[in-house]
Amino acid sequence: MEGYLNTTHELLSALGINHSSFCRFVSWALCEHLATSLVHDPQLPNSWLSDPEGLKNFRDYLRHTTQRHWSVHDLNALFDRVRSGRATHFREPVPYAEYLKLLWQVPFECAKCKRKPPEVQLHVDHIVPASKGGKSTRANLRFLCAKHNLRKSNKREEGEPWLDLQ
Ligand SMILES: [Zn+2]
Structure with a gap:
């Protein structure tokens, strides 16, 4: 495992990419990936996204599928992203x-x-x-x-x- 990490370090320095900005980028890409896969998840009903109790169902579902505990902040951020990802969009004019x-x-x-x-x-x-x-x-x-x-x-x-x- 350590050899693998060293290789990643070597690869990044060979490419001139800063390691911490690479990690930030990967985390960002994973956030986007998770949100997108939830938007397209057929097991996640739209009714959860409008129901006041929906957030609780969403939390349980996420815990079950990802096998980890989610903070309230992250849960809300994901819930909002999935909800807006499912909604039909129009660009509201700038007031x-x-x-x-x-x-x-x-x-x-x-x-x-x-x-x-x-x-x-x-x-x-x-x-x-x-x-x-x-x-x-x-x-x-x-x-x-x-x-x-x-x-x-x-x-x-x-x-x-x-x-x-x-
Ligand atoms: Zn410019």
Whole structure:
């Protein structure tokens, strides 16, 4: 086993990838994988996702299928993700008040490359995409230039695990 880990270390350093950012990325990918597999799990009825008692059923089911205990934080995060994954999506428009808050509170520049208009055109970006349950509220909004907005597409930022796994 130790030999295997050493090989992983060697591989990562050969590729110039930082070990802790690799671990963060893997955790993030596993969170996404678990949520996606639950969204498509035929044994998980939709009635649990709307029923007030549903969270309890969801917890028991998750405990049973994963053979581990889940923290309240992670349970809620997963439950929300599965629920929004099953719902039909439409992008809610950004309320004017939230847009104004954004304008007041952050510099009018791309959050990634710091370039400003007129050099670039700025878009309002959902940090957690609307298709994944992200809200159109100030805390979930930022400015991105066209280039960075397109690159991001519909993906969550990589390397930010959203489960504590504790
Ligand atoms: Zn940019």
